[in-house]
Amino acid sequence: MKKIYMDHVATNPLHPEVLDAMMPYFKEEYGNPLSLYEAGMNARNAIENARESTASLIHAKSREIIFTASGAESNNFALKGIAYALQNKGKHLIVSKMEHHSVLNTARFLEKQGFAVTYLPLDKYGLVNPADVEKAITDETILISIIHASPEIGTIQPINEIGQIARGKGILMHTDSVSSVGNIPVDVDSLNVDLMSFAAHQFYGPKGAGALYIKEGTRVVPLIYGGIQENGRRAGTENVPAIVGMGKAAELATRDLQKRIDHVKPFRDSIIEHALNIENLFLTGHSEQRLPGHASFIVDFIEGEAMLMLLAGKGIACASGSACSSRALKASPVLISIGIPAHQAQGSVVFTIGEDTSQEDIDYFNETFQAVIKRLREISPFTKGWEGTEDSACTVKK
Numbered sequence: 001m002k003k004i005y006m007d008h009v010a011t012n013p014l015h016p017e018v019l020d021a022m023m024p025y026f027k028e029e030y031g032n033p034l035s036l037y038e039a040g041m042n043a044r045n046a047i048e049n050a051r052e053s054t055a056s057l058i059h060a061k062s063r064e065i066i067f068t069a070s071g072a073e074s075n076n077f078a079l080k081g082i083a084y085a086l087q088n089k090g091k092h093l094i095v096s097k098m099e100h101h102s103v104l105n106t107a108r109f110l111e112k113q114g115f116a117v118t119y120l121p122l123d124k125y126g127l128v129n130p131a132d133v134e135k136a137i138t139d140e141t142i143l144i145s146i147i148h149a150s151p152e153i154g155t156i157q158p159i160n161e162i163g164q165i166a167r168g169k170g171i172l173m174h175t176d177s178v179s180s181v182g183n184i185p186v187d188v189d190s191l192n193v194d195l196m197s198f199a200a201h202q203f204y205g206p207k208g209a210g211a212l213y214i215k216e217g218t219r220v221v222p223l224i225y226g227g228i229q230e231n232g233r234r235a236g237t238e239n240v241p242a243i244v245g246m247g248k249a250a251e252l253a254t255r256d257l258q259k260r261i262d263h264v265k266p267f268r269d270s271i272i273e274h275a276l277n278i279e280n281l282f283l284t285g286h287s288e289q290r291l292p293g294h295a296s297f298i299v300d301f302i303e304g305e306a307m308l309m310l311l312a313g314k315g316i317a318c319a320s321g322s323a324c325s326s327r328a329l330k331a332s333p334v335l336i337s338i339g340i341p342a343h344q345a346q347g348s349v350v351f352t353i354g355e356d357t358s359q360e361d362i363d364y365f366n367e368t369f370q371a372v373i374k375r376l377r378e379i380s381p382f383t384k385g386w387e388g389t390e391d392s393a394c395t396v397k398k
Helices: 016-025 038-057 071-085 101-112 130-136 159-169 240-275 304-313 333-337 359-379
Strands: 065-068 092-096 116-120 141-145 172-176 195-199 210-214 281-283 294-299 348-352
Touching: 016 240, 038 065, 038 240, 065 071, 071 101, 071 141, 071 172, 071 195, 071 210, 092 101, 101 116, 116 130, 130 159, 141 159, 159 172, 240 281, 240 294, 240 359, 304 348, 304 359
Parallel strands: 092 116, 092 141, 141 172, 172 195
Antiparallel strands: 065 210, 195 210, 281 294, 294 348
């Protein structure tokens, strides 16, 4: 059976060149980077080379990069680190309802610690209005955290405008860029951000490798205490193979970024064009201001899990909602926040493509997806009887 991977926003396969770069640090080059003899110095040099490559991907300075174990850790580090460092200045944070659970749950944790958090609304495309950000700012505001691009609906936020507002008010700006770094051009200076989270597996690097950009001069309290690693900001013996892999993946992403965008964008457009011919289906997220390899939909009268199961049976791997919430068996908070009713949000499906996707894959998918929807509609108990009623899922059209 033909197999097609269309869940690249969840993770990506390890690039062969990344694996080759990592292998020596599992065996021959096993030294502890803090050791002063040759094996340790070799490991230390490998980490610093990776730091330089990782920084170059987002146009930062190498000393502004702190390696972590994931994007989720980086998000926790950013919010908690700034909140505790600046709590004597103020105890108010601003986030959006679009954020990943690692931001939202950290914000809720901080609320229990006495901080105040404003959760910004979204429009129907999932966009945060910069004017809403400005209105939410108070004398107590110390941090604004807005996700760069949604893994669930693909929408790219106007971070540069929001960052300008934050900078003009003397407030620190963080963005969760896990879904964007390595997939679209990212420049920390043009985005006007002070902190940025990202993860290697989103651009063909290893899982378990992430980074937090911290603008030079920004004061932050460590999340993990212990040794002097990462300039005293993140203790623990470094995962040298993973860091080397992240550096190599960043190097390849810097080199091949435009080529990757040019490859996946026409495929994304083809998926959207063909899908919108299906009755009672509509696109979620912004039609243009979205990730180049991302297509997401609501299909009325059908649950996302049913679509996933039948598509999997045809060899197509995809997602319903984000990778961190698809097993929660409840309506996506992101979809609810953009005005989609709970019963309708259950019909969400997300397709994301990568550099290994072929035209043959897309042709097979377009044909198979329509056939799967047709079959599920034939057996759905909701297909008939609701259409045209006030509560119908069809009230939102494509």
